[in-house]
Amino acid sequence: MQSPLLPEFFALLGIDVFLMLSLLSCLLDDRLPKAIPYIYQIAALVGYGHLLISKEFFVIFGEYMRFWYCFLYLIVALGNIVAVNIYLAVARGQWGLAKIWSGAVTFPTMVISMFFISNYTFVQEATLPLLTLQVGLIVSVVVMGMSICLLLSPEAMRNAFRKERR
Amino acid sequence: MNRETLSKKPVKFLTLLLTAMLIATASAAVYYGILMKPSIAITGAKVRFTQGDDWPSGSQMGDNGTFVSLSLKAYPNVTVYYEEPVNITNTEAAIHQIRLRPVSISPDNGNSAVSNFTKIAFVLVALNGSSVQKNFNYTTSGDTWVKPSTTGWMNILNDEEFAVRVEITTAPSANAVSVTIEIAVDVKE
Numbered sequence: 166m167q168s169p170l171l172p173e174f175f176a177l178l179g180i181d182v183f184l185m186l187s188l189l190s191c192l193l194d195d196r197l198p199k200a201i202p203y204i205y206q207i208a209a210l211v212g213y214g215h216l217l218i219s220k221e222f223f224v225i226f227g228e229y230m231r232f233w234y235c236f237l238y239l240i241v242a243l244g245n246i247v248a249v250n251i252y253l254a255v256a257r258g259q260w261g262l263a264k265i266w267s268g269a270v271t272f273p274t275m276v277i278s279m280f281f282i283s284n285y286t287f288v289q290e291a292t293l294p295l296l297t298l299q300v301g302l303i304v305s306v307v308v309m310g311m312s313i314c315l316l317l318s319p320e321a322m323r324n325a326f327r328k329e330r331r
Numbered sequence: 332m333n334r335e336t337l338s339k340k341p342v343k344f345l346t347l348l349l350t351a352m353l354i355a356t357a358s359a360a361v362y363y364g365i366l367m368k369p370s371i372a373i374t375g376a377k378v379r380f381t382q383g384d385d386w387p388s389g390s391q392m393g394d395n396g397t398f399v400s401l402s403l404k405a406y407p408n409v410t411v412y413y414e415e416p417v418n419i420t421n422t423e424a425a426i427h428q429i430r431l432r433p434v435s436i437s438p439d440n441g442n443s444a445v446s447n448f449t450k451i452a453f454v455l456v457a458l459n460g461s462s463v464q465k466n467f468n469y470t471t472s473g474d475t476w477v478k479p480s481t482t483g484w485m486n487i488l489n490d491e492e493f494a495v496r497v498e499i500t501t502a503p504s505a506n507a508v509s510v511t512i513e514i515a516v517d518v519k520e
Contacts, residue, residue, distance in 0.1 A: 220365050
């Protein structure tokens with residue numbers, strides 16, 4: 166049965182992620198660079214252009230191509246969430262805020278994204294070599310879980326850094 | 332944090348919020364537009380009619396094998412068998428399902444010509460000679476047809492061919508009458 170989701174749904178999800186990042190970074194403007202909210206708004210606008218191109222060349226672009234460029238856009242958006250999380254934790258040293266961010270933003274967004282990706286027919290029917298996409302998703306979940314654990318217990322990370330310095 | 336910063340932040344946030352809502356709404360509208368833009372490609376029928384070894388003269392095969400008109404003969408008090416007038420062929424390397432569905436018959440019930448026929452049976456036969464279905468029979472009771480009901484779905488395997496065998500039995504006192512039967516072959520993708 167054909168999935169009701171189109172590949173462009175991932176681009177739409179990416180746009181929403183960028184917009185959410187824009188608003189959250191505006192609220193945290195004293196902790197993040199001032200230009201960040203506007204950069205994310207532009208990134209969302211790029212995604213909108215992305216959707217327009219997809220609509221115009223719907224027949225020419227195959228589903229395979231549409232899926233991959235929309236998926237890539239979503240990955241970039243999710244990467245930015247993780248990047249902000251790491252920036253708050255490492256560069257700013259604000260562990261409390263980083264913990265809240267990972268619990269309230271990073272983790273739910275990742276889970277929602279993975280839910281839609283795994284429910285997408287193309288992924289379910291994909292016969293990629295060694296199930297690259299599925300393995301990639303599992304690796305991402307493992308890395309994310311470990312990152313959350315480290316963020317929740319910053320002492321372990323600090324101790325690790327101290328050992329390296331010695 | 333001074334008063335100027337405090338007054339600027341809500342304005343900045345409100346501006347970003349409005350822009351975000353605009354972008355999100357426009358994006359959702361474009362996505363909805365794509366969702367409502369179906370692409371329809373016309374391709375040849377995967378399951379089609381093909382001429383059988385006993386293709387009756389005067390019969391017509393429609394374009395692309397999606398329609399066939401068979402011209403069959405019958406004789407009084409004789410049962411005539413057409414072993415393979417037409418075939419139903421799955422041309423694709425995938426299993427499909429088919430069924431036979433009665434559409435119309437003429438002359439219909441109440442016409443005295445109906446009683447000239449006793450039985451007209453359509454049997455689907457696989458290549459190995461086994462009957463795939465044998466219950467698609469038109470029989471008569473006086474001037475009334477006892478029509479078959481739509482068959483169940485039958486699997487037709489990759490590149491498989493079913494012969495449509497026709498069996499016509501007429502009454503001993505049958506006159507020069509003809510009957511036109513329209514049957515649909517439904518195909519499930």
